[in-house]
Amino acid sequence: MHSRFYLSLLLISSLVLMMFIGMGVYREMTSEWKTYQTEYKNMLVRNAEDDAARKRAEKLEIGLRQNYVASLNKSDRCMSCHIGVENPYMAKADQPFTLHSGDYIENHPVDKFGCTICHYGQGRATNKKEAHGKGHTHWDYPIIPTKYIQSACAKCHDYKMLQEEGAELVVKGEKLFREKGCRGCHKLNGVGGDLGKALDGIGSKPRAYYAMKHVVGEHTAYNWIKQHFDDPRAIVPTSEMRVFMEEDESDLLTTYIFSIREEEMPSKYRFLKNIVTPPRDGESLYKMFCVACHGSGKISVYDEIFDRTIPAITNPPFLRSADNKTIKNIVMEGRGGTQMTSWKTTASGLKEEDVDKIVEYVASSRTYERPEPFNYLEFQTNIDSGMRLYNNRCSYCHGKEGKGGNRQLGINLKNSTVQQVLDPEFLALTIRDGREGTPMPSFGGDGLGLSDQNIADVVAYVKTFGKKK
Amino acid sequence: MHQKQRKGFFVLSLLSLPILLIMTVMLTGAENAYGGNANGEEIYKINCAVCHGVKGDSKGEVCYNTNVEKSGKEITTYSRDFTLGVFKFRTTATGCLPDENDLKRIISTGIPKSFMPSFNDISPEEKMALIEYVESFSERWEEEDPCDVITTYMPNWVGKSYSVEKGKKIYQDMKCWECHGDKGDGAGPKADKLKDDWGHKMVPFDFTSGALKRGTAPEDIYITFTTGLDGTGMPSYEDTLGEDDRWHLVSYTLKLMGR
Numbered sequence: 007m008h009s010r011f012y013l014s015l016l017l018i019s020s021l022v023l024m025m026f027i028g029m030g031v032y033r034e035m036t037s038e039w040k041t042y043q044t045e046y047k048n049m050l051v052r053n054a055e056d057d058a059a060r061k062r063a064e065k066l067e068i069g070l071r072q073n074y075v076a077s078l079n080k081s082d083r084c085m086s087c088h089i090g091v092e093n094p095y096m097a098k099a100d101q102p103f104t105l106h107s108g109d110y111i112e113n114h115p116v117d118k119f120g121c122t123i124c125h126y127g128q129g130r131a132t133n134k135k136e137a138h139g140k141g142h143t144h145w146d147y148p149i150i151p152t153k154y155i156q157s158a159c160a161k162c163h164d165y166k167m168l169q170e171e172g173a174e175l176v177v178k179g180e181k182l183f184r185e186k187g188c189r190g191c192h193k194l195n196g197v198g199g200d201l202g203k204a205l206d207g208i209g210s211k212p213r214a215y216y217a218m219k220h221v222v223g224e225h226t227a228y229n230w231i232k233q234h235f236d237d238p239r240a241i242v243p244t245s246e247m248r249v250f251m252e253e254d255e256s257d258l259l260t261t262y263i264f265s266i267r268e269e270e271m272p273s274k275y276r277f278l279k280n281i282v283t284p285p286r287d288g289e290s291l292y293k294m295f296c297v298a299c300h301g302s303g304k305i306s307v308y309d310e311i312f313d314r315t316i317p318a319i320t321n322p323p324f325l326r327s328a329d330n331k332t333i334k335n336i337v338m339e340g341r342g343g344t345q346m347t348s349w350k351t352t353a354s355g356l357k358e359e360d361v362d363k364i365v366e367y368v369a370s371s372r373t374y375e376r377p378e379p380f381n382y383l384e385f386q387t388n389i390d391s392g393m394r395l396y397n398n399r400c401s402y403c404h405g406k407e408g409k410g411g412n413r414q415l416g417i418n419l420k421n422s423t424v425q426q427v428l429d430p431e432f433l434a435l436t437i438r439d440g441r442e443g444t445p446m447p448s449f450g451g452d453g454l455g456l457s458d459q460n461i462a463d464v465v466a467y468v469k470t471f472g473k474k475k
Numbered sequence: 476m477h478q479k480q481r482k483g484f485f486v487l488s489l490l491s492l493p494i495l496l497i498m499t500v501m502l503t504g505a506e507n508a509y510g511g512n513a514n515g516e517e518i519y520k521i522n523c524a525v526c527h528g529v530k531g532d533s534k535g536e537v538c539y540n541t542n543v544e545k546s547g548k549e550i551t552t553y554s555r556d557f558t559l560g561v562f563k564f565r566t567t568a569t570g571c572l573p574d575e576n577d578l579k580r581i582i583s584t585g586i587p588k589s590f591m592p593s594f595n596d597i598s599p600e601e602k603m604a605l606i607e608y609v610e611s612f613s614e615r616w617e618e619e620d621p622c623d624v625i626t627t628y629m630p631n632w633v634g635k636s637y638s639v640e641k642g643k644k645i646y647q648d649m650k651c652w653e654c655h656g657d658k659g660d661g662a663g664p665k666a667d668k669l670k671d672d673w674g675h676k677m678v679p680f681d682f683t684s685g686a687l688k689r690g691t692a693p694e695d696i697y698i699t700f701t702t703g704l705d706g707t708g709m710p711s712y713e714d715t716l717g718e719d720d721r722w723h724l725v726s727y728t729l730k731l732m733g734r
Contacts, residue, residue, distance in 0.1 A: 239545060250546075250547030305541055306541070307541040307542065307543045307549065308540060308541065308542045308543065308590070309542075309543045310542065310543060310544050310545050311543075311545050316543075398521060399521065402522070402592045402594075403592075413587070413590070414592070415540060415590050440536060445537045445540050445590070446537075447525050447535070447536030447537050448536060454524070454525060454536065
């Protein structure tokens with residue numbers, strides 16, 4: 007009885023084992039790459055021009071092909087399916103047999119470069135799903151969509167060569183990156199603002215780095231970045247990113263983003279001849295660090311993302327009352343409690359000389375002479391009267407507490423910059439003369455009829471916001 | 476005896492404390508910038524003239540503000556010019572002057588999305604005085620008789636799916652999409668060329684963006700369809716659509732707003 011039970015158990019388990027072995031053998035015999043290679047071989051035999059060629063084709067060995075590049079530490083088996091990638095006769099063949107596009111392969115032979123160094127994906131895999139790493143396989147670096155492939159060129163080449171030799175997309179992307187003011191919020195190489203995440207090595211971050219919850223389609227870093235450019239808040243609902251793209255700009259920037267990588271290529275692969283340093287004049291620096299929020303700086307706008315007013319900084323009325331020293335102070339200190347972060351070297355990594363250049367650029371729009379001095383220090387101020395005036399005339403825009411924002415047009419007055427850094431004289435001038443072109447009216451004599459004494463009182467009251475009560 | 480006297484003093488001082496407090500509050504309350512008298516002109520000059528202009532012609536020191544929506548769309552809002560006597564947010568038929576309560580409501584709640592703040596700390600008498608002063612800017616207020624106020628009762632089927640479907644059809648038939656766009660995002664084919672009676676560029680409302688200027692209650696949307704927004708391209712549908720149809724349209728626009 008017992009022996010019979012065990013005997014049948016043994017029989018069944020060996021049958022199951024045989025079945026598995028059989029399945030394994032079947033899978034090996036009919037693997038994707040084998041099918042493709044047989045098809046490829048048949049194609050060669052069929053299209054052979056003469057007997058010698060046919061004989062050569064018939065001798066083609068069917069087997070897994072692996073390309074190992076020691077200096078890059080890459081072993082790629084892509085040619086097991088993409089077998090015609092170096093065969094010029096395959097120019098018009100369909101995938102996976104087709105010849106590599108362009109003249110790229112002439113200068114980048116497969117045996118020296120491999121495939122995944124540019125295309126990513128899982129080089130050692132032997133079927134399409136795992137090799138391309140798309141969909142929900144657990145491979146961190148899936149194959150890169152062709153429209154972003156130029157990001158890989160920038161690993162070895164300088165931008166001048168990329169521009170001249172047909173990789174202009176990544177060049178355009180890099181230019182956009184500078185001109186859209188990305189570094190106003192994102193640090194790169196230690197230089198930039200604080201609002202967003204640092205972008206060092208962003209292109210080689212693993213999939214887990216990204217919150218994929220809201221990404222439409224395949225959950226890849228490429229889709230995350232691209233869709234994030236198209237609508238930041240669709241991907242990160244709390245995002246304060248203030249970037250508005252036109253047409254293909256999001257694709258160009260995505261291409262550039264994936265060229266910012268942690269890994270460095272071995273020096274013999276790098277082909278840097280004409281390293282062009284991007285311009286560092288005032289205008290370029292302004293674009294790089296300020297333009298994302300301030301735009302041209304000509305008009306002040308109320309921004310729904312920040313929920314506060316972004317002041318105009320290059321309009322002449324502002325520059326009239328603000329001298330270069332005041333502007334520099336504001337830039338260096340930032341404005342606490344708002345999105346304007348400090349641009350001191352210790353905080354932003356920006357050199358002081360660069361800040362000077364930006365200030366000079368901003369001030370270059372100054373058209374008026376300095377206004378008549380207000381001589382704030384000559385007034386005997388009355389804080390109580392200032393408070394009454396402030397509550398009646400200023401609080402509708404700046405808020406009773408002076409914080410502004412939250413659908414109030416006024417800027418934040420309750421921060422250390424206004425309280426400690428800015429000269430009362432500057433505040434008094436602003437109240438007296440107003441800021442034409444912005445919602446800040448002129449409260450002085452001809453405007454809304456506050457006397458100089460009134461203005462001095464208000465300034466004195468505003469300066470108490472910083473004090474603990 | 477001595478102790479009793481002390482106790483009496485204590486009680487007296489305790490009693491007088493609240494009285495003193497009330498008196499101070501009353502005194503400080505009266506001591507505001509308008510001197511306690513409801514003087515419309517004075518209140519106007521202090522609170523309103525900065526945007527609406529001393530003459531009510533919207534040529535104040537601040538006559539417009541630019542707002543950037545989350546999508547990047549820039550909308551410039553201009554302060555109302557009172558000299559034409561044309562108002563958008565009424566509960567009276569199109570072409571009519573607004574009811575006094577309409578103006579009172581705007582002063583009290585402000586206009587979300589534009590930058591008209593709420594002036595809740597102005598007393599009711601002062602508000603009436605202020606409205607009277609605002610009415611002096613246009614002759615219409617003297618020449619025309621007041622219109623009846625339109626009352627609204629929301630049917631209970633508003634927002635139901637069949638009502639949304641009907642509203643969608645009306646949205647198509649009445650060509651709402653020409654300005655407001657197929658998806659209600661304000662990007663219709665005619666959207667770019669619109670100007671209002673005051674000569675400013677008009678931006679058709681983007682339903683996907685949320686807050687309406689008049690208010691977001693279904694009744695507010697219904698009243699907009701009924702009265703139109705005078706001075707802008709938004710007409711009144713009081714004569715062209717039946718009451719039910721207007722409510723169906725409300726259902727559909729609520730859907731567009733994701734509510």
